[in-house]
Amino acid sequence: MFGPAHQRPVETGTGPADAALDIRDLVVRRGGKLALRDLTLRVGRGTITGLLGPSGCGKTTLMRAIVGTQVVESGTVTVLGLPAGSRPLRSRVGYVTQSPTVYLDLSVRDNVRYFASLYGRSAREATETIGAVGLTEHTTRLARDLSGGELGRVSLACALVAEPELLVLDEPTVGLDPVLRAELWERFADLAAAGTTLLVSSHVMDEAEHCGELLLMRDGLLLAQLTPAQLLEQTHETSLEHAFLSLIRARAAEVRS
Numbered sequence: 438m439f440g441p442a443h444q445r446p447v448e449t450g451t452g453p454a455d456a457a458l459d460i461r462d463l464v465v466r467r468g469g470k471l472a473l474r475d476l477t478l479r480v481g482r483g484t485i486t487g488l489l490g491p492s493g494c495g496k497t498t499l500m501r502a503i504v505g506t507q508v509v510e511s512g513t514v515t516v517l518g519l520p521a522g523s524r525p526l527r528s529r530v531g532y533v534t535q536s537p538t539v540y541l542d543l544s545v546r547d548n549v550r551y552f553a554s555l556y557g558r559s560a561r562e563a564t565e566t567i568g569a570v571g572l573t574e575h576t577t578r579l580a581r582d583l584s585g586g587e588l589g590r591v592s593l594a595c596a597l598v599a600e601p602e603l604l605v606l607d608e609p610t611v612g613l614d615p616v617l618r619a620e621l622w623e624r625f626a627d628l629a630a631a632g633t634t635l636l637v638s639s640h641v642m643d644e645a646e647h648c649g650e651l652l653l654m655r656d657g658l659l660l661a662q663l664t665p666a667q668l669l670e671q672t673h674e675t676s677l678e679h680a681f682l683s684l685i686r687a688r689a690a691e692v693r694s
């Protein structure tokens with residue numbers, strides 16, 4: 438029932454240059470084990486794509502390949518029309534890892550202002566971005582005095598302030614309360630509406646409803662690329678969580694038969 442994603446490519450344009458991401462036959466090995474097994478996918482610009490799957494399925498590895506920090510065994514990764522990791526992409530692609538990358542001895546404001554200055558953004562834009570991640574009340578606090586969730590949001594603000602064309606976010610909502618989580622998803626929707634492409638990983642399916650399209654992974658394989666509505670429709674389920682499980686079982690049955 439569910440063919441591999443590359444049998445049903447998403448129509449986002451006429452060639453790799455039109456897509457935010459164009460990945461073909463990507464194979465990555467980590468620690469002697471295949472972490473990505475022949476992935477092919479395309480992601481259109483100005484979209485929010487959820488990268489979902491259980492821990493260890495290869496989400497971070499795929500993100501690393503997209504931002505150009507992962508050695509790949511074979512295949513191609515084209516980002517905004519250029520080879521992943523190429524120099525012109527540095528200011529056009531933002532990557533927020535699971536471990537916050539901020540200067541602990543600087544305040545929230547100085548961290549975000551520093552990244553703003555690197556990308557030619559103003560102090561006012563830094564202040565606005567701090568507001569967008571819900572940290573206005575903590576502007577003058579040192580990063581080292583913040584909670585894990587707050588620190589993650591500083592890291593996110595440092596990436597957001599650069600206004601990259603492609604924003605790759607590895608589990609950005611982990612440790613956030615439901616209100617803040619909802620606000621961040623609203624912010625992501627605003628960014629996508631303004632033309633930014635977002636690739637957002639999560640291992641919880643309830644995030645999937647915020648995404649225009651889903652990449653569902655398991656054991657280094659891309660099980661499917663489809664919209665949340667298509668996932669529900671194809672599995673005849675009412676919850677995305679159950680739908681993903683149903684898809685995994687259907688795929689396992691296909692492999693056995």
Ligand SMILES: Nc1ncnc2c1ncn2[C@@H]1O[C@H](COP(=O)(O)OP(=O)(O)OP(=O)(O)O)[C@@H](O)[C@H]1O
Binds near residue numbers: 468469490495496497
């Ligand atoms: N530094 C490493 N050296 C060797 N193998 C690694 C390394 N990092 C990850 N792996 C392996 O690569 C595979 C994919 O890992 P990856 O971190 O991409 O998964 P993930 O889906 O992002 O997991 P999580 O949701 O837990 O972050 C796993 O089998 C993992 O054990």
